[in-house]
Amino acid sequence: MSTSPVRRSDARARLRTLTNDITALILERGLLPGDPLPTEQELMAELGVGRNSLREAVKVLQALGIIDTRHGFGMFVADENLNALHDSLAFRGQMSLRHHGHEASELVDVRQALETGLIGLAIRSVTDEHLAALEKVVGEMEDHASRDETFVEQDKAFHRILFEPLGNQLLTNLLGVFWDVYRTIYDAIDTDLVITQPVKTAQDHRDILNAVRDRDIEKARELISEHFHGIRALLANRQVEQDGRAN
Known part of the structure; x- marks a missing residue:
């Protein structure tokens, strides 16, 4: 019964x-x-x-x-963690890829809004130590890119260090969650090497670092926003393919 x-x-x-x-x-x-x-x-x-x-x-x-x-x-x-949020968002993002990808696009929107919105505050607080750490990570990216290798850990470290000057651990954890979810969505998509080539990605990070070093907030904001064009193109291509199969 x-x-x-x-x-x-x-x-x-x-x-x-x-x-x-x-x-x-x-x-x-x-x-x-x-x-x-x-x-x-x-x-x-x-x-x-x-x-x-x-x-x-x-x-x-x-x-x-x-x-x-x-x-x-x-x-x-429990110690502070956002594991439940991470798992829920990652699941929603991947599930949406089986349909129209709207939630995946929205998750990208949120991460972009957070990073572009906060970069000005981060630049105002950045120290020489932070710049040195960013330089080291970008150098490692360029080394990997020269061998046509990916650099996932360096990418995550770059975005973490970029906002460390804010001194907000909860924000650091939240940005980490959105980076992880972003990467989960990214890995679930059939990547296009023309869009995701390592050399270009490393150069994008070098350009962002240069803008941060120059304390050019508007340029840094613009470059971070452009940094998300690749995954948006991948999501758009995936949607076109799914629509084609449906028809």
């Missing part, structure tokens, strides 16, 4: 209430990342729930990156 929609809805509501109660407990007690939560027995007594309900709620909070369960040690407030 199947469960009725009303009963399923009630169960979801109870689970949502319980997860909210647990997060409220964490906040009210001022627990920090790494701090232990009360034991399972203590939580059951305090929240007035059974073991199965509590464990189901804990699983949800684990998936959200709020609670970390360590076998034999108990439950802890």
Whole structure:
């Protein structure tokens, strides 16, 4: 016998209430990342729930990156991470590629908006140490490009260092998530070497670095925006191919 929609809805509501109660407990007690939560027995007594309900709620909070369960040690407030956001966005982006690619394009839009919008603040705060680190990474890109090799790790490092001057760890993590999701989408597309040639990509990063070194905010903003033309072209080509097969 199947469960009725009303009963399923009630169960979801109870689970949502319980997860909210647990997060409220964490906040009210001022627990920090790494701090232990009360034991399972203590939580059951305090929240007035059974073991199965509590464990189901804990699983949800684990998936959200709020609670970390360590076998034999108990439950802890999880360290800061955006894994749940990363996994959700990566899935949505890849799934959209099977249809019209709208969500993938929107994810590219968000990353572009973040980087072009923040580059001015980053340039105003950039130090000689940051510039030296960027120079090192771009040099490594150029070495790889001269051998017609890709340089994924250097690309990620460049964009991380570029915004390090802002001193905002949450922002750094968020930009990292969007870079990873961008790369997941990029790798899922049949790449066109004319668009993605390593030498051009390395030169693009060299140009951005030069604009940052010159403290030319408008030029840097323009170059970062152009940096996304390649993946937009790939997404557009993919859509044309899918439309052709559909017809």
